[in-house]
Amino acid sequence: MSVLxxxxxxxxxxxxxxxxxxxxxxxxxxxxPAWMLEFRLxxxxxxxxxxxxxxxxxAWRRTRLTGFDIENFKPLAVSSGTVExxxxxxxxxxxxxxxxxxxxxxxxxxxxxxxVFHAKLSECGVIFADLQSAVxxxxxxxxxxxxxxxxKPGLN
Numbered sequence: 001m002s003v004l005x006x007x008x009x010x011x012x013x014x015x016x017x018x019x020x021x022x023x024x025x026x027x028x029x030x031x032x033p034a035w036m037l038e039f040r041l042x043x044x045x046x047x048x049x050x051x052x053x054x055x056x057x058x059a060w061r062r063t064r065l066t067g068f069d070i071e072n073f074k075p076l077a078v079s080s081g082t083v084e085x086x087x088x089x090x091x092x093x094x095x096x097x098x099x100x101x102x103x104x105x106x107x108x109x110x111x112x113x114x115x116v117f118h119a120k121l122s123e124c125g126v127i128f129a130d131l132q133s134a135v136x137x138x139x140x141x142x143x144x145x146x147x148x149x150x151x152k153p154g155l156n
Contacts, residue, residue, distance in 0.1 A: 018070050020044055030132050035143055046154055083113055103128045 023044045027037040053060035085093060088106060092114075096104050102121055105128075106114040112130045121128065127138060134142050147153050 018073050030135070032135055033139060036135055039147070043153060082115075085114060085116070088114055105130060 020041065023040050024037065027040055032040075053063070053065065055061055085096065088096070092106055096106075096116070103117045104115070105112060107130070112132070115128075115130070117128045127134070127141070129137065131142070131146075
């Protein structure tokens with residue numbers, strides 16, 4: 001079963017660079033509640049306090065950052081909407097078919113492009129959503145559980 005995902009009411013604008021203003025624009029474009037903006041701002045402050053990774057850091061040893069210019073990074077790309085599975089690239093279609101999973105999401109430029117979720121999971125009470133939709137549709141659950149147990153702020 002294919003599920004089309006609604007875009008946020010605010011139009012995502014192409015913002016260049018990565019700064020506290022970018023974080024605020026990202027949250028505003030998604031019409032997020034104040035608690036989510038504060039969560040993002042705390043994450044931004046942690047990011048600013050961290051040194052830039054190098055090849056000497058084990059976790060980053062095989063990650064190539066050469067050529068990545070954070071000042072020209074565009075984190076708020078304009079989405080072209082959702083698509084059906086047949087509209088995805090052949091490689092993505094193959095990956096989805098090989099996974100044979102009960103649920104899958106495909107993102108492009110930070111926007112959800114494709115989502116599939118079997119109805120039986122919903123009947124069992126499973127919620128499967130991208131963060132943007134979850135904040136809008138289940139704010140109480142996101143605020144209570146997001147980044148509190150499995151992955152705590154500051155770990156990644």
